[in-house]
Amino acid sequence: MLLRLRKALPPEQLQAVLELARELGYRPSFLDERKELLRLEGLGRPEHRSRFEDLVGVSAILDAGTATELHERAGRPDTVVTVGEARFGGGSVSLIAGPCAVESWPRLLETAREVQRHGATLLRGGAWKPRSSPYSFQGMKQEGLELLARVRAETGIGIVTEVLDPRDVEAVGAVADMFQIGARSMQNAPLLVEVGKYGKPVLLKRAFSATIRELCLAAEFVLAQGNRDVILCERGVRGFDPTTRNLLDVGAVAHLKRATHLPVIVDPSHAAGRSDLVRPLARAGIAAGADGLIVEVHPDPSEVHSDGSQAVTPETFGQIAADTRAIAALDSRRLIEPSLSSIER
Numbered sequence: 001m002l003l004r005l006r007k008a009l010p011p012e013q014l015q016a017v018l019e020l021a022r023e024l025g026y027r028p029s030f031l032d033e034r035k036e037l038l039r040l041e042g043l044g045r046p047e048h049r050s051r052f053e054d055l056v057g058v059s060a061i062l063d064a065g066t067a068t069e070l071h072e073r074a075g076r077p078d079t080v081v082t083v084g085e086a087r088f089g090g091g092s093v094s095l096i097a098g099p100c101a102v103e104s105w106p107r108l109l110e111t112a113r114e115v116q117r118h119g120a121t122l123l124r125g126g127a128w129k130p131r132s133s134p135y136s137f138q139g140m141k142q143e144g145l146e147l148l149a150r151v152r153a154e155t156g157i158g159i160v161t162e163v164l165d166p167r168d169v170e171a172v173g174a175v176a177d178m179f180q181i182g183a184r185s186m187q188n189a190p191l192l193v194e195v196g197k198y199g200k201p202v203l204l205k206r207a208f209s210a211t212i213r214e215l216c217l218a219a220e221f222v223l224a225q226g227n228r229d230v231i232l233c234e235r236g237v238r239g240f241d242p243t244t245r246n247l248l249d250v251g252a253v254a255h256l257k258r259a260t261h262l263p264v265i266v267d268p269s270h271a272a273g274r275s276d277l278v279r280p281l282a283r284a285g286i287a288a289g290a291d292g293l294i295v296e297v298h299p300d301p302s303e304v305h306s307d308g309s310q311a312v313t314p315e316t317f318g319q320i321a322a323d324t325r326a327i328a329a330l331d332s333r334r335l336i337e338p339s340l341s342s343i344e345r
Contacts, residue, residue, distance in 0.1 A: 005059060014035065017055055020055065025042045027040070028041075046068065046220075071216045071219045072216075078091075079229075083121075085158065085338055086122045089291050091334060092334060093286065094335070094336045095120045095122075095293050096203075096293065096295070097296075098120070099296065100307040101140070108151050109151055109154060114299060116343055118315075120317070121157070121337070122159070125148060127139055128162060128163070137305040155342070158177035158178070160178045161175070163180070163191065166191050173195075178202065179201070181195065183206065186210055197227070203233055204232055205235050205267065208238040210237070231262065232256055234256075234264065236267070245270060245271065246273065248272075248285070253290050254288045265290050265293060266281070274309060279312070287327050289331075293320065
């Protein structure tokens with residue numbers, strides 16, 4: 001490991017760094033006369049990097065050496081996360097689609113059948129909805145969860161739904177095939193630990209003001225519990241221009257595919273905030289290397305209680321699926337589609 005120490009470090013702060021290095025089993029040696037570059041020889045562990053970052057005397061970790069964190073590529077092969085018929089990573093691309101929130105049984109069933117017919121292997125739909133205002137529609141909650149269980153039994157499609165509270169992990173986990181951790185909850189450490197312990201796959205969305213490093217460390221909370229089925233989701237970061245709801249960070253997708261072994265997907269709906277931009281942003285995400293998409297789809301976006309302006313129709317979603325199939329094939333990836341028996345249920 002290679003550390004950059006702060007300039008003119010007081011003796012007590014320097015001593016603290018050296019003592020921690022020896023405590024963790026490293027042999028420290030300086031590479032310069034000013035004692036600002038400290039090389040640590042020894043076998044590292046994932047938690048060591050954070051231990052040094054917490055010290056006031058350490059300016060930066062220039063090279064983590066063998067103290068690689070669990071999300072880092074570090075020679076690891078692509079992690080492939082399988083959820084029902086869906087498969088993410090390792091050359092496989094899958095689509096998640098459905099309403100922003102569960103609002104009624106007839107529309108949920110209709111949407112599930114439509115997105116399945118057009119290429120989705122997983123259904124998204126919020127039973128609990130985090131909103132900016134406490135007076136906005138907050139979801140059907142437990143009743144919505146029951147409808148998701150019912151639609152899963154009726155159609156066979158896998159369920160992705162958001163969990164907001166550590167106390168709800170058991171109830172949501174009994175229905176969901178994959179937990180969704182939304183942008184507002186990305187740094188809710190107790191929640192991340194609980195879903196990590198539960199053991200089901202986790203879809204982790206990037207917070208709208210989070211750095212890539214912060215997203216990766218949020219994933220580390222789940223991975224550290226022994227749950228390796230984590231999917232990162234780029235959904236746009238907050239910008240200064242209101243033309244789009246958020247700014248889709250396509251560069252982050254390309255970077256994460258190289259820096260981590262975890263699957264990465266894109267949410268073009270929240271990035272766009274406008275249904276007419278969802279399809280082109282979906283194309284951009286797949287072209288950047290994304291392992292899948294999560295798209296808001298509704299048969300009649302005008303009637304929904306939340307985010308109707310960014311929902312696309314089933315027909316448009318079918319076009320997105322066709323785009324995904326073609327773009328993924330350009331670099332020998334494959335869109336995983338629902339089996340015929342699933343569509344005919």
